Amino acid sequence: MNTLAERVYAVGVQHWDRRLFDELIPLPDGTSYNAYLIKGNQKTALLDTVDPAKTSELIDHLVQTGIEKLDYIVSHHAEQDHSGSIPDVLLMYPEAKVVTNPKCKSMLMEHLRLEEEQFITVEDGQELSLGDKTLRFIYTPWVHWPETMCTWLPEDRILFSCDFFGSHQATSRLFVEDEPTVYEAAKRYYAEIMMPFRSAIRGNLKKIESLDIRLIAPSHGPVYPRPSFIMDAYRDWISDDVKNEVVVAFVSMHDSTRRMAEYFTEALASRNIRVQLFNITGGDVGKLAISLVDAATVVLATPTVLTGPHPNAAYAAMLVNALRPKTRFVGLIGSYGWGGKMPEQMTSLLSGLKAEMLPPVIAKGYPTEAVFTALDELAETILNRHRQAGLCQ
Ligand code: FEO
Secondary structure (H helix, E strand, C coil): CEEEECCEEECCEEECCCCEECCCEECCCCEEECCEEEECCCCEEEECCCCHHHHHHHHHHHHHHCCCCCCEEECCCCCHHHHCCHHHHHHHCCCCEEEECHHHHHHHHHHHCCCHHHEEECCCCCEEECCCCEEEEEECCCCCCCCCEEEEECCCCEEEEECCCCCCCCCCCCECCCHHHHHHHHHHHHHHHHHHHHHHHHHHHHHHHCCCCCEEEECCCCEECCHHHHHHHHHHHHCCCCEEEEEEEECCCCCHHHHHHHHHHHHHHCCCCEEEEEECCCCCHHHHHHHHCCEEEEEEEEEEECCEECHHHHHHHHHHHHHCCCCCEEEEEEEECCCCCHHHHHHHHCCCCCCEECCCEEEECCCCHHHHHHHHHHHHHHHHHHHHCCCCC
């Protein structure tokens, strides 16, 4: 059994072959649902459970610890990948109480149909003694839902952060060993799950900064033995700083829009702007999400299908809009055959972004010299915007 400290056990489960989360997020490296068992000299607590698909493995792990009695199940977050096995654990240990905040309790009652009397609710900063070990609950809303919280174990200086600081990775290693690999996975996770809540995360980071943390134990991915590694990464991602980068994401049916996107990519690169070009159709939206964390500018490119954007481009626009990147400038390029309202519809789909919408470049049919000239002008406009923002010379 893996241990983080004396009588602090990792009892979660790896889900090596899961390939999609929330029917949306690609999981190239699978994921894990981390749960932790803490045995005090008087009471025992389980911190989170696992996805219902893996309940039996969690139960096996609990049996291996040899516990006969469980006093508490701490629920940091009501989402079912952490809470979904609570009903089965309660069947096994009916005397256990679910410990959580009032908002999470309400959500657990709705999602899992638990009963009122099965809960103990705790306030922000409240402590619960297990005897020689103490659980202190820290409200950290919006990492990922509004009810999320963390637990601080002062005797062992471990922060149990649930989704906060997580990474979707199945691994046989309990602790982070290869920081660059974990950095990529954690950035992908941040982009897909945390990015819309940047300002809330800022407050939550401040709240935990005064703790002398030895380990950060999230509920996805390996445990951080060097907490500053992931905390510094978060400080960078949530800052208002953007980079001299443009994300160009395109869909093309008959190569008109592709030709424009590729030409435009070269026009930007020749101006010493870093560009990432994505074909949306069949692409990894996780990679697209990662690129949105730092880019100053996003440009979407789509042909017109019937009267509007290609549905795959509309999906990308909705995703960008929902993820709320700190992007400062947004561009639109594309093509049409005979008419339609593609630019208006794409602009509307991106209306949640606090960014300047640059003039679109739209071709009728295959791009002409005039269209390429307009793309050069758009690239020059972006260069000037980046210069004015102090991102390049
Ligand atoms: Fe890992 Fe928001 O659940």
